[in-house]
Amino acid sequence: MAKDTLNSLKFLSGNQALGQGAYEEGLKVACSYPGTPATEILEYLSQFPEVDAQWSVNEKIAFEVALASAIAGLRSLYASKHVGLNVAMDPLMTSSYIGVNAGFVVVSCDDPGIHSSQNEQDNRLLARAAKIPFIEPSSPSEAKEFVQVAFKISEQFDTPVMVRLTTRIAHTKENIVIEKRKEIPARAFKLDIEKYVMVPRNAYKRHIALEKRLSKLKDYAEKSPLNKIELNNKKLGIVTSSVSYLYAKEMYPEASFLKLGFSFPFPEEKVKRFAKQVKQILVIEELEPFLEEEMKIKGIKCKAKHPSFRIGELRPEYIPDIIKGRQKTQELASARKPVMCPGCPHRPVFWALKKLKLVVTGDIGCYTLGALSPLSSLHTCLCMGSGITFFEGFKKVLDKNVVGVIGDSTFVHSGITGLINLSYNKTKGVVIILDNSTTAMTGNQPHPATGINLKGEPTKKLILEDLCLACGADTVDVIHPFKVKELEGVIKKRLDEGKLSVIIARAPCRIIEREKAAVPIYNKEKCQKCYLCLNLDCPALTKLDDGLIKIENNFCAGCNLCVEVCKLGALIKHEEG
């Protein structure tokens, strides 16, 4: 293979390919907050000096900064996971009114199958509610191609355009040939108060403009090459989109297909034309019956999946049952549960909370794993920031028996306003910030309190202690979580005080700080098989067939939490020298 060919040949994930496509299309500004399965889009874009790429404080901010950059004249992109777009819902819903000027693409990475999320909402419904067109690639190569089309549509129709990936597309890799970047000059920003100031009178006019635009977009969708008819055997015609197309094509390559890549506004006439050419029409789509409903509303007769397939991710082997209209029966054996790493600084905090028998309102991050047995000491988790707001609600009933926990990145994302609310509404009690100095679960991205930005440059560091005091906390303690007795003591003391207290349990994530201390010594004579140590749920501790304990040297980080926990002296700290 020639060297040039090899240099332009890459093995890219859907996220990376989408980033590459946007880069080639002259992207200038990209904003996001880390969240699986979307994180790698911005990580990929951060390598290009021509792109001003940032981790924003949260998705609402990311959306607004990116949209404003587009209005001011630069091609811009917002990316997040599906639930991240909920945080940006406020700007999203009015963005279709004010329009864009330079191209603006909203990337939503949905998570059918809930691999790493709190729900599996289908953001096609959000795009329809926000009245913005959306585009659904089915593979990494299409992600690259379609995002480029999205920028063109955005500029041609003066609208944000959603590109929707799913976990399976975002995290599938495929051969991709990369091309040169096009430099797109900035578009002039013209002052236009009627267009850009959404007060009632102006917004009403913009709503009229929006409805006109949607009607034009529908005509465009009818002709879009992204909506492709593949005529084959005419007995079965499958209307499908996204990765569902690939599953159906895999299992029924001989069927006829209408593959929708530009599915909203819905290309009604094209679907009707396809329906006339085949004997029977079947819709295959993941999650919500979006295409199915659009077709039924338009009076196009079709068969669709059994409602049981609205739950979870589709798989190729489900397709025959879907075609036959059967209920979902096959489920794969469940996977191993995830667990906190050996040496994880969250583990001692949950150990202490378990000992104190507290109800713990939790939040989103690695520490949500504190809910899993045997630790079982995180009791609620709804959305970003709810560790603090749920604490306030629970506090009204449970008084001293409840604490709230939240991670450092999550606190900056959505916890600050909750803390101010506690203070403002005179709530007392203890909130713990589990500060591992990174956004760990998504792969260790920096955030404002790390003092580093997406490009790896040093920047102004947010000081959490000062911030909490400014928000109205009466006391702020900073404690190393592996000093378990001290931590327990402080929690107890602060619970009894009747003040609003923040405890920052601060030690770096094991994945960023891999330094390994000596493995503890196990004295089997002293072990009475009480298995208190196993309640730590540490992957480095296992029970052998004879009932004794084994410390896996490969895994153990030498945190000595098990030494702290063992009351019998069977686990002893390995003193150097």
Place this chain on the structure above:
Amino acid sequence: MKKVKVINILFCGTGGQGVLTASEVCGWAAILDGYHVKKSEVHGMAQRGGSVESHLRFGRRVYSPLIPFGQADYLVSFHRGEHGRLKNFLKAKGTDLIHYLDKAESLLQDKRQVNTFILGVLSKNLTLKQESWIKALEVVFSHKNLEENKEIFWRGRQERGG
């Protein structure tokens, strides 16, 4: 149902065992041999010590990123529990490389090399060119780890029998 000729390899193990690295090397080798390749990955919460599986498919044209149940030509496991969970993915006449896990673990001091050794075994079973494998190792491994991994890969590739 008419099937497109595609080779399906299922790699499995747990977080940290190098499942994604092994499938990455194999994917590159297939790309360098001129095939269309799709490889699925697991990120995020599932990765924290949980199950990691990677479906690798290559052929003239690959549609689904997932191997249909019961269609894997090869099952490459770095963890016995995960092997048990996923063995039914294998075709009736598929090749299970689980026997090489014991061998790799007894032969290698460093457990982090198990993936590269078994990858070497897999390479012997596939028709991809040797130079593509070498080039793939060079693309995936950093300069620091390259020579060591090439050597381990080579030991796996020379392994015979089952």
